[in-house]
Amino acid sequence: MQERVLKTLEFTKIKEQMLDHVSSSLGREKALNLMPSVDYEEVIRLQEETDEAVKVLRLKGNVPLGGISDIRAHVKRAIIGGMLSPLELVQVASTVHASRQMKKFITDMAEETEIPILEGYAEGIIVLAEVEEKIKHAIEENGEVLDSASDTLRSLRQQLRSREARVRERLESMIRSSNAQKMLSDAIITIRNDRFVIPVKQEYRGHYGGIVHDQSSSGQTLFIEPQSVVQLNNELQGIRVREQLEIERILIELSVLVGENHEDLLSIVEILADLDFMFAKARYGNKIKGSKPAVNNKGIISLYQARHPLIPIDEVVPNTIVLGKDYSTIVITGPNTGGKTVTLKTLGLCTLMAQAGLQVPALDGSEIAVFDAVYADIGDEQSIEQSLSTFSSHMVNIVDILERVDFNSLVLFDELGAGTDPQEGAALAISILDEVYRRGARVIATTHYPELKAYGYNREGVINASVEFNVETLSPTYKLLIGVPGRSNAFEISKRLGLRESVIEKAKTYISADSNQVENMIASLEASKRLAEKEAEEAHELLKDAERLHKDLQKQMMAYYDRKDELVEKAKEKAAGIVEKARQDAEEVIRDLRQMRLEKSAEVKEHELIDARRRLAEAAPERKQANKENKKTGTRHDFSAGDEVMVTTFGQKGHLVDRVSDNEWQVQIGILKMKVKERDMEFIETPKQKDVRQVAVVKGRDSHVGLELDLRGERYEDALRRVEKYIDDALLASYPRVSIIHGKGTGALMRGVQEYLKNHRSVKKIRFGEAGEGGTGVTVVEFK
Structure with missing residues (x-):
């Protein structure tokens, strides 16, 4: 992509806005170097990465990306044997810790949902627990080397503390003496050149002996190391030297450890940079309320309710832009300040964002094509240095575009042919559009010229468009009307502003009949389009009602089958009980017969057999015969x-x-x-x-009873009346269970509804909804 085009379409501002969403300097570097890709497969991968990061943010809210530093320079210095400072080693340990936390976060998240891209990144993170542990064991977060770094360092620091205590004790005895107040400027112990000293007045310098290390600006006070502590200070200095040598040894040892693990550390840095940038793109997508567009390599663009990402959401007017299906060229005509240029930039910027892996500020279901190049000639680029006029500078750009453009290009022309004689400019504009169209590129052009209003009707694959203007308010609505060419509205505006009717009528006589016909045709098209949009909206509402009814019917069928299965199961259990009882009765009869045979030597009377047969018949379960x-x-x-x-x-x-x-x-x-x-x-x-x-009575649509009754917003008395009628209707419809939505609020409506249901003779039981059913804001009613 040309740098000039990226600047013209303000892609650089998108990158600047992304800097607010990075977590580290690594992510910042990635954001500043962001460029649109022209590789179809890569664009798909980048979009999937961003979408997966959005999914994680939606489910978790945030990710553990804190503590990451750019340690590449530290690692490279460690490779060549350099000694890292304590703070640099702390940054290495912090980055390793951040990678370990991120790996654990992704692994845990993968158990809840599918995140294959992030799982791939997590697998590439090597856990360097030893590096992190050794550095943290030796160095505090503020960069101070700890006593625990080595036994030698601990011993030396204990000696330091012991010697310092002795020196301070000796000096404190001096400053507390009876003569101290007279000879000292101040009764304090201070440090000069890493040695403990006391402030002595100039005239008493010989009293303490020792070494003068400094004096005050006035020369009246000397900072003297008394002779009695010189030896102790010398010992302190020697211990400090040994301490510094031990610290350097520890730092070199840790630096060698970093150098030994340089490959894994550099790999971790690269992965963390990618992850930081992924989630920065996701957070930016959330900020602009973006969505993942479908990506194609067929030159098809379908942006639904697209918004310019640099205009505040509460101010921008969304527009639907479709290009590349039935037509490959859109010519937008109409007056200035109507939003034509914003429409061009919205399409161009959304395309660049999508090819860079960013989500676009449009509704779900939008689609973007991957172009090899995006060309734009937008705005007044007059060059004083080159002594070029506005028209000339535009033509320089257009010549350059015509030399490069091909079938896989997106071209944006703003005010094509402007800046010269209108007749010649219109002819040039038509010729340029024909040439770009012949090359197979996708084109959107804006123009003032009325000659181009008929262009879309004379060329296959070309369509007119305009930006709507409200004559009543004398202001543009910034709404794009595809299929309707723009009209000047000059007469209507003049009339609204108070110009006399006679002047307007006289002006109309100077307009050719053809122009009047075109303006009337445009007005008719606008009216037809508004009517079509209204009817489409009504049809959409009817469709939503039908879908709602369909869902209700599905719920009713599911409830019916659940109830049926429940009844069948109960019937089976009851039948099994009857059969079991019959079997037991039959066993009892057989036992009685056997007993009778034993007691009466097999001489069983006929009436006894008849009685036994009767008992067996009574034991058999009764069956109701269907009317067959x-x-x-x-x-x-x-x-x-x-x-x-x-x-x-x-x-x-x-x-x-x-x-x-x-x-x-x-x-x-x-x-x-x-x-x-x-x-x-x-x-x-x-x-x-x-x-x-x-x-024979056929129920109307209004007699349909849903499985839910929504009482939110109802007054208490009206709500209870609706509940009473709804329960009767649900019982008539033979519903096994229904749901009553009363909301949470103060709880008064909930208590009133449940009190009524508890006293209803047909209610078997009531309960609050489950977590997925609305919780305590819903009461589920089961009927007897």
Whole structure:
């Protein structure tokens, strides 16, 4: 991509905004070097990386990326044998710790959800626990080498503390003496040149002897190391030298350890840089309310409700931009300040962002093409140094574009052909558009020229567009109208501003008939488009209602089958109990017969056998015979509308509504209507005439009873009345259970609803909803 195009489309500002979302200098470096990719496979991978990071942020809120430093320079110096400072070693340990924490975070996260890309990064992180532990054991976070770094260092520091205590004790005895107040400027012990001294007045310098290390600016005070502590200070100095040598030995040892693990450390740094940058892209995507676009290499762009990412969300007007399917060129006409240039930049910037792996500020389902190049000629780029006019500078850019453009290019022209004679400029604009179109590129161009309004109607693959203008408010709405060319609105605006009607009418006489026809056509197109959008919105609402109804029906069917399975299971348990009791009774009869045979030597009276047979018959479970006379006799029942039947395939009763074909009927089962063949039905009875009339009533859409009743926002008394009616309707619909949404609030509505339900004779039990059902904001009712 050309650097000039990136600057023109303000891609550099996107990179600057991303700097607010990085966690380390590594991520910052990646953000500053961000460039759009022209490789289709790479763009797909980059988008998947960002989407996976967004998924993690959505589930976890944050990731442990703190404590990361750019330690590459430290590692390289350690490789060649250099000694790292304590703070540099602390940065190495902190970065290793951050990598270990990140690896654990990703591994734990992978057990909850699929994150294959992050898992791949985690596998590449080598856990250098030994490096981290040794550095932290030897150096504090503030860079101080600890006593625990080595036994020698601990011993030396104990000696230092002991000697310092002796020196201070000796000097304190001096400053507390009776003469001290007279001879000392101040009764304190201080340090000069790493040696303990006391402030002595100039005239008493010979009293203490020793060494003068410093004097005050006035020369009245000398900082003297008394002769009596010179030897102790010398010992202290010697211990300090040995301490420094031991510290250097420890630092060299740790630096060698870093150098030995340089490959793993550099790999960790690279992975952490990638992870930091991934989550910076994700956080930026959340900030602009972006979404992952589908990516193609066919030159198709579909941006739904796209917004310019550099304009505040509460100010920007979203627009839908579609290009590359039915047409490859869009010509936007209309007056200035209408938002044409913003539309160009929105499309160009979204394309660059998508190819850089960033999410785009548009609705889900948007699609972006991967282009080899994006070209833009936008704004006034007049060059004083080159002595070029506005038109000339634009033509320099356009010439350069025409030399490079091909079928896999996106071209953005702003005010094409402007800055010269209108007739010649319009002719040039048409010719340039024809040339770019012939090359197969995707093009959006803006222009003032009325000649280009007819361009979209005369060229296949080209469509007109405009930015809507509200004549009532005399201001643009910034809404893009694809398929409708722009019109000047000069007469309407002048009229609204108070220009006399006679002047306007006279002006209209100077406009050609063709121009008037075009303006009238544009006005008609705008009205038609608004009507179509309104109808599309209404259709969308109807579709949503239908989908809602469909979901309710699905819930009802699921509840029906759950209830059916429950009843079948209970029936099986009951039947098993009856059979078991019959078996026990039969066993008892057989035992009695055997006992009778033994007691009476096999002489069993006839009446005793009859009695035993009766008892056996009574032990057998009773079975209700279905009304299958028509099947037993082999005769075919002559069904008629209103007949009550048993649908054998569902095991449910219903009634016939209407004949569909010779052997098929429409059957009403509860609230559902379905087609059933006659062979799958058993006749039960023909209801009385009044029942037939009742069966023939078809319920309207408003009579549908949902599985949920939403009371939120209702007044207490109105809510209880709705609950009473809803429970009656649900019982009539034979629902096994329903949900009443009352919300949490103060709890008054919840208590009132539950008190009513507890006293209802048909309610079996009530409970609060589960976590996935709405919790304490929902009461689930089960009927008897």
